Amino acid sequence: MRDCSARSKFVRSWLKQASRAKVKICFALCAAVVIFVIFFGHCAIRFFQELYAMGKCPLNYNEKLKSQNELDSSLDLWSRVDVQTCTKWGAPIMWEGTFDPGDFDRHHIQKRTSVALTVFAIGRYLEVYLKEFLKSAEQYFMVELPVTYYIFTDIPEFVPKVKLMKQRHMKVIQVKNQKRWQDISMLRMKTIADFIESHIQHWHQYIFCFDVDQVFVGRFGSEALGETVGLLHAFYYRSHVKDYTYDRNPESAAYMVTGDFYYHAAIFGGTWQGVKNITEFCHQGIMKDKEKNIEALWHDESHLNKYFWLHKPSKVLSPEYCWSTIIGFRFDIRVHRLLWATKFYDILRT
Numbered sequence: 001m002r003d004c005s006a007r008s009k010f011v012r013s014w015l016k017q018a019s020r021a022k023v024k025i026c027f028a029l030c031a032a033v034v035i036f037v038i039f040f041g042h043c044a045i046r047f048f049q050e051l052y053a054m055g056k057c058p059l060n061y062n063e064k065l066k067s068q069n070e071l072d073s074s075l076d077l078w079s080r081v082d083v084q085t086c087t088k089w090g091a092p093i094m095w096e097g098t099f100d101p102g103d104f105d106r107h108h109i110q111k112r113t114s115v116a117l118t119v120f121a122i123g124r125y126l127e128v129y130l131k132e133f134l135k136s137a138e139q140y141f142m143v144e145l146p147v148t149y150y151i152f153t154d155i156p157e158f159v160p161k162v163k164l165m166k167q168r169h170m171k172v173i174q175v176k177n178q179k180r181w182q183d184i185s186m187l188r189m190k191t192i193a194d195f196i197e198s199h200i201q202h203w204h205q206y207i208f209c210f211d212v213d214q215v216f217v218g219r220f221g222s223e224a225l226g227e228t229v230g231l232l233h234a235f236y237y238r239s240h241v242k243d244y245t246y247d248r249n250p251e252s253a254a255y256m257v258t259g260d261f262y263y264h265a266a267i268f269g270g271t272w273q274g275v276k277n278i279t280e281f282c283h284q285g286i287m288k289d290k291e292k293n294i295e296a297l298w299h300d301e302s303h304l305n306k307y308f309w310l311h312k313p314s315k316v317l318s319p320e321y322c323w324s325t326i327i328g329f330r331f332d333i334r335v336h337r338l339l340w341a342t343k344f345y346d347i348l349r350t
């Protein structure tokens with residue numbers, strides 16, 4: 001009897017000690033996670049984000065896209081099973097490994113494709129970013145094709161001289177500066193729409209519109225060309241749709257409840273007709289908001305997201321096409337094609 005009660009006493013005290021040890025281990029683990037998150041901040045959160053699966057291409061295994069465009073239907077979508085390689089409406093999402101760069105280049109050289117690149121460098125953005133942007137574009141942007149850079153600036157005389165390759169041209173267009181950086185960013189839509197009407201439609205089949213605060217570091221080639229082209233935002237391509245930062249104000253023309261992806265406005269493109277539709281739509285939305293004295297959460301980007309929700313892009317670029325090293329290493333980003341430059345908002349923005 002006595003033996004039995006001594007044993008149960010021993011077991012109880014052992015259990016007590018074990019549960020105390022468990023509590024201590026749990027506490028230590030929680031503290032480690034909190035310290036990791038505090039010290040590595042956003043990086044820690046983004047590290048865990050990679051574990052969140054992207055959507056799935058709705059085709060059967062090894063099936064090709066059913067596109068009228070022979071190049072899209074030749075894409076090897078199943079060479080990348082770690083990422084989403086097509087959208088639910090059948091547009092390709094361009095990832096390293098899914099396309100043959102030579103096929104696209106040969107096709108566009110034969111079609112005599114000519115590309116316009118628009119970039120705005122207003123105020124201090126001109127001296128800080130434009131030279132590196134242009135120099136790197138000469139190395140990596142559609143190098144097999146004729147390209148004209150259209151540079152919109154308030155101080156044309158400060159545009160840097162950059163040596164251009166054969167078939168490459170540069171034109172500088174003077175525009176007014178604006179009091180607020182938000183207006184500089186938003187007014188680009190109107191300026192681009194007008195310029196397509198007055199000039200680009202007569203000279204180029206395709207146009208790509210870029211932010212200036214970025215640098216090309218790898219091929220950004222003719223595989224990116226399509227009717228309308230949107231870019232997956234590097235910070236959100238593995239986020240849940242409810243975490244996308246769409247405009248949530250029902251009063252705004254950019255208001256969205258849900259969507260397909262979160263697109264980054266630092267790059268968009270397409271045929272001149274496609275980009276004219278995009279930029280006119282965004283400008284009209286921006287003006288409707290101005291009449292109500294409101295502004296969408298992420299300005300032109302919120303309106304661009306609304307456009308691509310209502311009118312699906314015919315091609316989507318993976319975040320390889322505009323990566324931010326702040327996010328850190330990701331297994332699915334096999335090449336960097338363009339990188340965000342360092343942002344100096346406090347000294348650059350008006």
Ligand SMILES: CC(=O)N[C@H]1[C@@H](OP(=O)(O)OP(=O)(O)OC[C@H]2O[C@@H](n3ccc(=O)[nH]c3=O)[C@H](O)[C@@H]2O)O[C@H](CO)[C@H](O)[C@@H]1O
Binds near residue numbers: 122185210213266301
């Ligand atoms: C992380 C982040 O905050 N992203 C938002 C921010 O992008 P960004 O922080 O990338 O915006 P940004 O400062 O690069 O401005 C957009 C572009 O407008 C031009 N520019 C702008 C200001 C200026 O004084 N001079 C000039 O030339 C320039 O080409 C620049 O690249 O703002 C955009 C406004 O559309 C979008 O809302 C983006 O989601």
Ligand SMILES: [Mn+2]
Binds near residue numbers: 266
């Ligand atoms: Mn930018």
